[in-house]
Amino acid sequence: MMGVINDVIQAMTFTKNFRSATAEEWYVFLPNFKEPKTGGAPIKVIIHYDLQGNRDVFINTTIIIDDPKLWDSKNHSLVYEVCDELVNRLIGYSDTLLTVHAGENSYNAEYVR
Numbered sequence: 001m002m003g004v005i006n007d008v009i010q011a012m013t014f015t016k017n018f019r020s021a022t023a024e025e026w027y028v029f030l031p032n033f034k035e036p037k038t039g040g041a042p043i044k045v046i047i048h049y050d051l052q053g054n055r056d057v058f059i060n061t062t063i064i065i066d067d068p069k070l071w072d073s074k075n076h077s078l079v080y081e082v083c084d085e086l087v088n089r090l091i092g093y094s095d096t097l098l099t100v101h102a103g104e105n106s107y108n109a110e111y112v113r
Contacts, residue, residue: 008082014041015029024047027045029043030042030067041066043065043067044064058096059091060096061087063083072104076104076105087111095111
């Protein structure tokens, strides 16, 4: 499974759409996975910035996974690693509350740096 995870993460690409001054929307493309209705990106990431003064920044991140293959519990490790990589690449070292919507593989996490 580690080989599959590494291959998927290495081939992962994304595009960014601005939603508002305090939020971003990213579409994430993975090899061999697609959104079933349109054939597009299987993952959407929504990042909400809740600015509290100049030095305290708290980020709420929602990852929505639309490919039913990634909802299967046998792919839990893949979903977890891809989501962890997305937080590292898109959020960085900020404190983050993460919600992942992925069928059986849904979970919540807190990243505190």
